[in-house]
Amino acid sequence: MTTKLFARDIGLEPGFTFRIQKCPLTHDYFVHSHDFSELVVILSGSAVHIIEGREYPVRAGQVFLIHSNVSHGYKNVNGIEYVNVMFQPEQLLQQSELRLLPGFQALFYIEPFYRKEMYFKGMLTLEPGQLREATRLLDVILEEHDRRPEGYRLMIRSYFTALVGMLSRYYQTSSGLEDNKALRIGETVTYIEEHFLQPMTLQSMADMAYMSTRQFLRVFTRNYQTTPMDYVIRKRLDYSCTLLRSPDLSISQVAMDSGFHDQNYYSRQFRKVFGCSPSAYREKMQNSGDISPLSP
Missing domain, CATH: 1.10.10.60 (Homeodomain-like)
Structure with missing residues (x-):
């Protein structure tokens, strides 16, 4: 039976689910899952990583993400040391610029599910210089996490975003596009x-x-x-919310400028996602002065 670990049970902070630890592993580690994500960077040694019942050899320099509710563990441990970062993606991966990096989309979204679905061999392996750079950032994050000086959450978010951006670049440059x-x-x-x-x-x-x-x-x-x-439609709807704040644009013009060629279709999709019409949204924004888009 797979053990399930919960953020609340291992002391992760409410509202800021984040923990980083450097782990020397001297024995096999039981198969488990959790309700948060894990970013793993192997610093030295080797082992066999078990993910959803399938086995993958791992060694120094390799980086992989384990999403929530995915079972994994380690066996055949051989002097392995790794940094384990536990976090909630919705709390720390919200920078819109990250979504513009193909390596980010691949490493943090696509590849973990490919590994779960088939024997997919696209894992990021850092070169020695790249591993040193990643370790340097991880050590800074670890110090902020352990010392917790004033503003440590802000600094962790900033350094972690930099780490994710760097790893995304490495993934893109180290992977042949045709083969990955x-x-x-x-x-x-x-x-x-x-x-x-x-x-x-x-x-x-x-x-x-x-x-x-x-x-x-x-x-x-x-x-x-x-x-x-639906992903494209949601992007267009979010963009239309920005245009609706301009009183000089008609609803039909907003629809057209947002990629919708049928105002009625635009209005139906808007109501489906946001629970009100574009006109009602505009009126609410004008009355409240709120410039934030509605949540679905």
């Missing part, structure tokens, strides 16, 4: 993030990822908990 399915999908998601106002079809997105429409739809939906077209 996760990176190809990451490139496609980055394109969506940058060009969501342009015409898009499921077929065009699948072609960009070098996949069939059926396979792309299945993988994308599994990783992002929404379909590719």
Whole structure:
């Protein structure tokens, strides 16, 4: 039976689920899962990592992410030491600039699910110089976490964002795009993030990822908990919220400028996501002075 670990049971702070620890592992570690994500950086040694019942040899320099509710453990431990970062993605991975990095999409979203679904060998392996740079940032984060000086949460968020950005760059430069399915999908998601106002079809997105429409739809939906077209629509709706704050633009113009060619369709989608019409949203913003988009 797999043991389930919960953030509240291991002393992670409410509202700021984060812990970092440097772990020398001298024995096999039982298979378990948890309700938070883990970023693992192997510093030295080797072992066999068990993920969802499948076995993967790991060694110094390798970096991988374990999402919540994914079972994993270690066996055949051989002098391994690693840094383990436990966190909630929704608390620490909200920088919009990160989503524009194909390596980020691949390393933090696509690859973990590929590993779970099939024997996928796209794991990031850092070169010695890259591992030293990553270790340097991890040590700074570890010091902030252990000492907890004033503003330590802000500093942890900043340093962790820098670490994630650096690892995303390394992933992209170390992986051949043609051979790495996760990176190809990451490139496609980055394109969506940058060009969501342009015409898009499921077929065009699948072609960009070098996949069939059926396979792309299945993988994308599994990783992002929404379909590719609904992902595009949500991006357009969020953008339309910004345009609605301008009283000089008509609703039909907002719809057109947000990538919707049918105002009625735009209004239906807006109400479906935000629970009110675009006009009601605009009125609420004007009355309250609130400039924040509505939550779904």
